[in-house]
Amino acid sequence: MQTLSLTGANGLSEILIETGLLGHAGAEISKVFSPSRVHIVTDSTVASLYLDALARQFTLPVSTSVIPAGEEHKRLSTVEGIYHDMLAAGFTRKDLVIALGGGVVGDITGFAAATLLRGVSLCQIPTTLLAQVDSSVGGKTGVDLAEGKNLVGAFYQPRLVLIDPAVLSTLPDATFADGMAEVVKYGYIANPAILDMVSQPDYKAEIEKIIYECVKIKRDVVAIDEHDTGLRMILNFGHTVGHAVEKLGNYTELTHGQAVAIGMVAALRLGAMRGDPDLSPALISLLQQLGLPTALTYDREAIYGALLSDKKKFGGTVNFILVREPGRAEITPIEAETLHEYILKL
Ligand code: NAD
């Protein structure tokens, strides 16, 4: 088993990574928590695959909230339903809530844990690759509003994160590929060895090691900048244009991972326009190999408009993440008008 730890504003967060970990999750949880009861939040798809396997490991009373799968349910009314389920089951401040699922379940449950009774213990058991390498670690929680994604939330570290790569075997290929976009992101921003690993035809055999390397980067970044005021922005490589195209596709034409893939290519092209070496051909070839899109098909003016409405704009500049060489990312403030010119040329 590989372990990593992180100390955040609300205490220690331990991260365990092991193939088959879900099979003894109950034992790992009981080493860390002493609750009187456990509440598991999951979605309808994950419930049918893994809920019983987890719930039967507890001798304590277990209650559940099974939410419908899908980003459209990442909203306040779902969180309210979870509060009611927890309170109806007799949940108190010394009890434990577990998020069993992808990033949607993780973000919603994390927000419920951060806010119910002003904060209760949280364990994340991520079941998508994206959630294992990204969303379950680092304490960003929240929900979407009609005005945009992730607009309501809290920083709230899970006390324990249990990552079992074995559960990825049931993911649809496209959902697995979504997570690979974030994996590639880590390669470009911090560790090019990840790019070598995922370029191998049998890289899935090494997925546990790949996940570990990604989580280590995320842990290191969050340890320095938990609240996203500086270094943590490098985790948004590919996300500036990515969020814009995700929005232009009404969050249905492209998944988050697909949008990030397209956004990373755009970011490298933009870097080349500013005089950096053009790293985009190698990225395009890798993303295609992984089953991810690379072409920017939306109207450039519309992309610029969507990009400006994103929350990462500060005054007249946008903090853009440029990669100078694989493994070296820089947060680069770009004047909105200059960015406009670059986007039109993409
Ligand atoms: P998701 O949670 O919607 O999961 C994708 C689909 O996979 C769902 O239908 C789910 O039911 C299914 N699924 C999950 N695990 C499965 C398994 N093991 N086998 C089969 N099917 C399975 O999507 P996601 O890509 O995991 O997460 C996306 C969300 O994460 C977005 O809301 C995004 O904003 C958020 N996010 C948060 C952070 C953060 O730091 N908090 C970071 C990145 C993304």
Ligand code: GLY
């Ligand atoms: N996924 C970006 C972050 O956690 O900051």
